[in-house]
Amino acid sequence: MIDSTNPHDSGSTSAPAPFDHAPQVPMGSGELLERIHRLLRSHLRLFFGIAAVPAAAILLLIAAMFSFMIPAILAQGAGTSAPAGALTGGVPKWFPALVLLAYPIIIAVYALYMPAASFAAMQADRGVVVSFRQAYRVAWSRFGRSLWLMILMVLCIMIPIMVVGALLAGGMVWVTGVKAGPASAFFLVPLLLMLYLGILVYSILMMIRLAVAYPAAVEEELSAWDSIVRSVKLTQNAMGRIFLVLVVVYAVIYAAILVFMLVFFFLAALVAIAAVATHVTRGSAPFLILSGVGVLGYSLVMMAATLLSYSALTTATAVIYHDQRRRLDDLSAIQPLS
Numbered sequence: 567m568i569d570s571t572n573p574h575d576s577g578s579t580s581a582p583a584p585f586d587h588a589p590q591v592p593m594g595s596g597e598l599l600e601r602i603h604r605l606l607r608s609h610l611r612l613f614f615g616i617a618a619v620p621a622a623a624i625l626l627l628i629a630a631m632f633s634f635m636i637p638a639i640l641a642q643g644a645g646t647s648a649p650a651g652a653l654t655g656g657v658p659k660w661f662p663a664l665v666l667l668a669y670p671i672i673i674a675v676y677a678l679y680m681p682a683a684s685f686a687a688m689q690a691d692r693g694v695v696v697s698f699r700q701a702y703r704v705a706w707s708r709f710g711r712s713l714w715l716m717i718l719m720v721l722c723i724m725i726p727i728m729v730v731g732a733l734l735a736g737g738m739v740w741v742t743g744v745k746a747g748p749a750s751a752f753f754l755v756p757l758l759l760m761l762y763l764g765i766l767v768y769s770i771l772m773m774i775r776l777a778v779a780y781p782a783a784v785e786e787e788l789s790a791w792d793s794i795v796r797s798v799k800l801t802q803n804a805m806g807r808i809f810l811v812l813v814v815v816y817a818v819i820y821a822a823i824l825v826f827m828l829v830f831f832f833l834a835a836l837v838a839i840a841a842v843a844t845h846v847t848r849g850s851a852p853f854l855i856l857s858g859v860g861v862l863g864y865s866l867v868m869m870a871a872t873l874l875s876y877s878a879l880t881t882a883t884a885v886i887y888h889d890q891r892r893r894l895d896d897l898s899a900i901q902p903l904s
Contacts, residue, residue: 687884
């Protein structure tokens with residue numbers, strides 16, 4: 567295991583005492599948000615680099631899944647018919663299999679990313695700077711436990727939702743079926759609405775209860791199930807404050823992404839107006855070049871939005887985890903990661 571506090575270790579630039587430059591007492595919601603902002607701003611390059619791994623994996627999977635559309639799009643842009651065999655009934659036969667294959671790949675990528683991001687953020691909260699390679703070396707050494715933790719978290723959230731979803735589907739079949747009369751529909755529709763709202767509330771509550779499972783797994787060397795139990799314990803009686811912090815973080819991320827998109831579409835509109843003014847025709851070389859630049863620009867904007875989202879949320883959970891430990895544990899029990 568890597569000793570992240572050893573100044574001679576690759577990627578470690580300092581070895582301060584635990585929580586150097588960080589409050590030694592529990593923080594309020596405003597202080598938590600300020601701490602998250604400072605860490606994110608100070609270590610943005612590192613956090614973005616770590617988050618680039620899952621972001622790139624998702625973009626590659628999306629590109630692979632929809633690559634069958636490229637010949638038809640190019641043919642349409644050139645004003646010709648699509649190549650024979652480019653599509654089979656609209657969608658290739660291999661498309662469903664690739665979609666099913668994408669899910670375990672995404673889970674595995676996130677199982678590698680989450681401990682790396684948690685490790686880097688928790689070390690940054692101590693004032694210790696680590697490298698991209700060091701963070702992923704730590705994540706790789708715990709990949710098995712991290713993967714199992716990811717699977718357990720998905721099951722904890724999805725199994726009740728799937729059960730309620732089955733009830734909703736059955737209820738809708740009953741309502742729309744010939745056996746359901748007006749009286750049955752009158753009572754069943756509100757019940758289905760309540761079940762749907764219950765899914766939303768349950769999902770939010772579970773995500774809050776499991777928010778610090780990965781920081782706990784990394785810092786306390788816990789098994790997958792013990793990490794879930796630990797996260798539930800640490801978030802107990804603090805769900806309101808954690809929910810408020812995460813909602814504010816999400817709102818800021820959403821606002822930033824909205825600004826990115828507005829700027830992109832404004833520039834795209836100016837380019838489109840210039841193209842029309844200069845009589846760029848559909849299918850011409852300038853048209854294809856501008857279309858390619860537009861797709862590339864949109865991809866870069868989405869990549870930046872994804873990196874910001876991942877970095878902010880993992881930093882937030884790391885800061886919340888440390889704050890909850892200050893509230894519930896003896897500070898002397900919190901030692902630098904090793």
